[in-house]
Amino acid sequence: MRLIGSRFKTNKRKYFFTQRTVNLWNSLPEDVLKAKTIRGCVFYETPHNLQGSMRHQGRLLAGAEHGTILCHSSHCCFGIWNQSHGRLQAVMQGCWGSDRDGCDSPACKTSPVHTAGVIFQRCLCRSDFCNANVSQLGAPAAPQGEVSPGNGGPRVGLAGGCRSELRGTGRAGGWRCCPCLPPVPGQPGGRSECHPSCLCPPQVLQDGRFSVVWQGTLHQTPVAIKAFPDACSQHFAAEWSVHSLPLMNHDNVARLLAAGRGGVRGEQGSLLVLQLYPAGSLRHFLSQHVSTWDTTIRLALSLARGLAFLHEELWHNGLHKPSVAHRDLSSQNVLVREDQSCAISDFGLATALPACLEQWGGGRMEAGTQRYMAPEILDDSLDLQVWGRALKQADIYSLALVLWEILSRCSGLSPDCGVPPFQLAYEAELGSSPTYGELRRLAVEERRRPAIPDSWRGTGQLLEDCWDPDPEARLTAECARQRLQSLGADPNPFVSEQPQGCSNLPSAPRGAQPSCGHTSPTQIFQPHTDGWVCSP
Structure with missing residues (x-):
């Protein structure tokens, strides 16, 4: 049996891609399944040959007709394939409407149905993305009138034109790697049979x-x-x-x-x-570009807007997004979009926070990139009574350091002496590889922060209000966003009563309360001098 658009080898009735290809849709690791209760399935449908779309059974992560869907009401995935001339072509994949229709197998083991001379294979399975690949084909069955996947499932029409369209396009749900496949015998010009939804890592x-x-x-x-x-x-x-x-x-x-x-x-x-964000990380972008004031504000404001969104709790149409603490915000973990705005990435340490205030119940405290760790994490004094809010306050400290890096590359803020080469936060004070002890001494014991030139005016005030030694005195992400928006709207951002010099004086620690509200609860982490080590 050969599946359209891919090249498989059989081994114990399972299918594996050849070397250098990507077999994306096998079941997820067990710890991933424990980490979430929402079922993820491969989603594929061809609207022209369906009597009813299954999009409403879940939430699409990719808005196209091929992608990933998170199921609303069941933990069951389904797939329907057209079996013809020894080939399988996907007709439909997605979330099943019920868990009560024999959805017991973690693997996609199909049962065949004959309809108008066409053999369809259908499976129901109960693991993440199990409907991507057929792990076992069912034996031939007696002809029937129509493929009807049952209650909660779609009904697949069998108009001749639709079958022709499927054969003509070769569209199968799932992921294929195009350049790694040899030519398919019998195809015009000896071209490789290339699925439009291919995933190729060059x-x-x-x-x-x-x-x-x-x-x-x-x-x-x-x-x-x-x-x-x-x-x-x-x-x-x-x-x-x-x-x-x-x-x-x-x-x-x-x-x-x-x-x-x-x-x-x-x-x-x-x-x-x-x-894909072709400009790469914010750190790379800043090292390669000097920015105008408009670009600087766009980078800074979009970063604050993204963090404010993560920290915000949302309800809409019965759906709930909890607050999220990032816990590893740095210029390396922020990407730059084509319009020179930011997109926060790398959620490997992120935590969704409980809706109600609760005390930390114990466990490991881990932290992200040392350079951007808040003082209360460096000295192990994070407030465990309100640990969700405390983690968001630690995010604000990290935000301030990233904002400092953005502002340091603004030509408008260095009018008299030019923009210096890019440096990371604390690089001038501690070098490129500070130790945990050096960071603790500088940020906690001496309460020092990266230097703010006099010419930075209101932006310097914003930084000081975000990296305040007292976590309760820091701005919220939403307040930082509002401050940046006001700075961006200022028609004379560089008019200041202070002299426009080249001085780089370190900022003094401040204890003033901000004018905006504060943050809300999650999980905790332990700072490590050498960073994280993965457990086998």
């Missing part, structure tokens, strides 16, 4: 501690493929659980297109498929 964009990010293509559109080794599957579980929260679509948060499990060049692991 180059590495970033090789990090917990994951490798590849650039690939999906539906002929460039995407970023974030691959996690099995030893770091807890980071994948955290990212997936945050991205799959209801109401998470926002311009200033990196967009997830799909998730699953597979291999890139022979290495198996968990995968996230994200929108």
Whole structure:
């Protein structure tokens, strides 16, 4: 049996892609399943041959006709394939409307149905993305009148034109890797049979501690493929659980297109498929560009807007998005969009916060990038009585350091002496690789912060109100957004009563209360000098 648009080898009735291809839709790791209760299924449908769409059975992560759907009312996925001439072509995939129709198997084991001379294979299965690949084909069945998947399922029309369209386009639900496949015998010109929704990893964009990010293509559109080794599957579980929260679509948060499990060049692991941001990380962008005031405000305001969205609790049409603490905000974990606005990414340490105020019940406290850790995390004094609010206040401190890096590359804020080369927060004071002890001494004991030149005017005041040593005195993300919006609307942003010099005086610690409200509850972490180490 050969599936359209892919090349499989059989081994114990399971299908595996050849080396250097991506088999995205196998079941997720067990810890991922425990991390969330919402079922994720592959979604595919061809509207022209359906009597009823199944989009309403869940929430699409990708708005196209191929993608990922999170089920609303069941934990069951389904798939329907057209079996013809030894090939399978997907007709429909998605969320089943009920858990009571024999949806017991974690794998997609199909049962055949004959309809008007066409053999259809249908499966119901009960694990994440289990409906992507057929793991076992059913034996031939007696002809029947129509494929009707039962209560809660779609009814598939069998007009001849629709079957012809499927055969002609070769559209199968799932993911294929185009350039790695040899030519298919019998195809015109010997071309490779290439599915329009293909996922191909041609180059590495970033090789990090917990994951490798590849650039690939999906539906002929460039995407970023974030691959996690099995030893770091807890980071994948955290990212997936945050991205799959209801109401998470926002311009200033990196967009997830799909998730699953597979291999890139022979290495198996968990995968996230994200929108590609060609400008790269904010850190890379700042190191390569000097920005005008307009661009600086766009970067800073969009970053604050994204963090305010994460920290906000939302209700809409019966759906609820809890507050989310990022816990690892840095210029490396922020991406730059084509319009030079920011999108927050990397949710491996992020936590959805409980709606009600509660005390921390114990467990590990872990932290993200040392340089951006709040003083209360560096000295282990984070308020465990209100740990959700405390984690969001720690995010605000990190936000201030990233804003400082953005402002340091603004030509309008250095009118007399030019823009200095890009430096990370505290790099001037501690160098490129500060130790945990050095950061603790500088930020906690000496209460020092990165230097703010006199020419920075109101922006300096904003930074001081965000990185205040007293967490309760810091602004909320929404208040920081409002301040930045006001600064951006100022027709004379560089008019100041202070002299426009080149001085780089360190900012003094402040204890004044901000004018806006504060934040609300989650989980905690332990700072490590060497960063995180993945558990096997």
